[in-house]
Amino acid sequence: MSDNTPEFTDKSVDELVDIARGCRREIVKMVKRANAGHPGGSLSVIDLIVGLYGRTLRVSPTEPKHPGRDRLILSKGHASPAMYAALHAFGFLDETDLHSYRMFNGICQGHVDSKWTPGVDFSGGSLGMGLSFGLGVAISGRLTGRDHHSWVILGDGECQEGEIWEAAMAASHHRLENVTVIVDVNGIQNDDFVDQQMVMGDLSAKWAAFGWKVRDINGHDMTEIAEAIEWSKTTVGPCVILARTTKGKGVSFMENNPSFHGKAPDDEEFKLAMEELA
Amino acid sequence: MTGAASRDGYGAALLDLAGDDRIVVLEADLGKSTKSCLFRAEHPQRAFSMGIAEQNMMLVAAGLASTGMIPFASTFAIFTERGFEQVRNGIARPGLVAHICGSHGGIHTGTDGSSAQSIEDLAIYRTLPNMTVMHPCDASSTRALTKALVNHGSASYTRTVRNKTRKIYTDEEAAKLKIGEFSVLTEGSDVAILACGVMVQEALDAAETLAGEGVHATVVDVHTLKPFDHDEMKRISESCGAVVTAEDHSIIGGLGGAVAESLTAHHPVPLERVGVKDTYGMSGQPAELMEHYGLTANDIVDAAKTAIRRRNV
Structure with a gap:
């Protein structure tokens, strides 16, 4: 294990856009092969994940457990195909x-699992837990003097879990600067549109009321993603980025379609998806 | 420590361990009750209030553990249960070594009444892979076993109790206890009484009464319910042929359950379970409640006679 914290892979916006397109193809292929999984939320979050790997995460494929590494905590752990596709793209x-x-x-479990997959720091699958985990890592950084950062990705439906707000309070109370939340606001959860299941109201005002600095962005615009990452690193936090996204982004018949939250495409649909993502 | 509660032993152990920079204490507004307040007073920079928010506390512990820190998270036993799924999915499943302490376990908790008297904690935590489950009987053994957790490679749940109980071990004796091994307090060949927590003192009193009637009992302090000491259980059931369990906990799934599972698999003998009989507690003084719910030395004596009778049929 080297002493130095890994460096991040500095990619241009154009490169990141290309990488994300390749990841989208892999996401759909994974779900098709397994004939199960969560394509919609993987396609909505992939630009954010690729942006993090390409612009800020200090992680290394040769030392995936380096104690000084940044953590990407995919709290919406069902979007595992997006994580696996990005882990493939970044080695x-x-x-x-x-x-x-x-x-x-298989080492790529149904939901992200730290025991199975190199580069996965958090075992998800049960919503609401990732931010709390990120706070634990952040507290450790404060106590040990390591400057690693916790990047926690939540879903907007996931914000219905009470533990998210317990953690939001705690981060603010303990003035944890070394944690950033990105909410993948795709507007759809398992059964239906978020607004049909549980109206979340003004998410921006909710986070602000819990003491967080808030920035709203288009979660599919790589320039905006890169800028928001920089903003959070230079702002006295904790910071939350509300990334407005489209569920199923990039595949026409999946876009904004609740039925593709957790369903694989059939053969015809798969063919069409691959054409659209070519 | 004479006339202390096991929670005092937990607080003392945290202080004993404080020289290790990896130790971090998490509280959920009950530090004065669990006795983690002792650590907070001396080491405030490594004690974190999580507010009245147990689910978050469990995953903060998990995150700390993932970096190599050694978190101790404590609240009332009953309120750890609010975060049970967090413990299951967030701590035990990924194999993270975080330690949870639930104080105020059992009916013995007293006047707070049924909402504060966990009678199912040992049962539920025992079902989780990667979890060690302990319920020591006095302050000295709680102190020693809590300290031993630092070199123990799995997550743990330790139940302590609110009220003072009789001192069972000297500090020297307690230091010899090992996580996962029965502590045999007396040896007899007529009946075995396996007890945990506040019921260990009752078991010793019961054994004394039985001895006066010519019945010689083995008394075991089962401070660790998981991993369970199956080898010693087999030896004792073979030598005694009749077994009684005694716990301030539901007779379903806790010590009685663990012993029943072990006996069934290795050496079936008659078993009588003294404990809370599938009901909830209520307010009252501990002694009144123990009498009412059948958790006294006399209840153990009766159970022992029943077990012996069943063996001799």
């Missing part, structure tokens, strides 16, 4: 590893 996973998604004994 943590081989292409063949992606074939293990949801397969028996």
Whole structure:
């Protein structure tokens, strides 16, 4: 284990856009192969994940457990295909590893799992827990003097979990600067549109009321993503980025369609998706 | 420590451990009750209030543990249960080594009444892979076993109690206790009484009464319910042929459950379970409640006679 914290991979916005397009193809292929999974929320969050790997995360495929590394905590752990696709794009996973998604004994488990996959720091699958985990990592950084940063990705439906707001209070109370939240606001949850399941009201005002600095962005515009990451790093936090996204982004029939929260495409749909993502 | 409560032992252990920079204490507004306040007073920079928010506390512990810190998170036993799924999915499942302490376990908690008297905590935590479950009987053993957790490779749940109980161990004796091993307090060949927590003192009193009637009992302090000492359980059931369990906890799933599972698998003998019989508690003084719910030395004596009778049929 080297002493130095890993450096981040500095990619241009154009490069990131290309990487994200490739990841979208891998996401749809993974879900198709497994005939199960969560394509909609993976396609909505992928630009954010790629932006983090390409612009700020100090992580290394050769030392995935480096104690000084930044953490990407995918609290909406069902969007695992997005995480796996990005880990492949940034050298943590081989292409063949992606074939293990949801397969028996595969290293790419159905939901992100730190025991199985190199580069995954948090075991998700049960919503509401990732921000609290990120605070624990952040407190450790304060006590040990390590300057690692916790980047926590939540869903907007996930913000219905009470634990999110317990954690939001705690981050603010303890003035934790080394944690940033990105909410993938795609407007759809498992059963239906978020507004049908539980109106979330003014998310920006809610986070602000809990003591967070808030920035609203288009979560598919890589320039805005890169700028928001810089903003959060230079702002006295804790900071939250509300990324307005489209569920199923990039595949026409999945876009803003609640039925593709947790469903694989059939053969015809898969063919069309691959054409659209070419 | 004479006439102390096991929660005092927990507080003392945190102070004993404080020289290790990896130790972090998490509280949920009950530090004065769990006795983690002792650590906070001396080491405020490593004690964090999580407010009345147990679910968040469990995952903050998980995050700390993932970086190599050694978190101790405590609240009332009953309120740890609010974060049970967090403990299951966030701590135990990923194999993170975080330690949870639930104080005020059992009916013995007293006048607060049923909402504060956890009678199911040992049962639920025992079901989780990667979890060690302890319920020591006095302050000295709680102190020693809590300290031993630092070199123990799994997450843990430790139940302590609110009220003072009889001193069972000297500090020297307590230092010899090992997580996962029965502590045999007396040896007899007529019946075995396995007890935990406040019921260990009742078991010793019961054994004394039985001895006066010519019945010689083995008394075991089962301070660790998981991992369970199956080898010693087999040896004792073979030598005694009749077993009684005694716990201030539901007779479903706790010590009685653990012993029943072990006996069934290794050496079936008659078993009588003294404990809370599938009901909730209420307000009252501890002694009144223990009498009412059948958690006294006399209840253990009766159970022992029943077990022996069943063996001799």
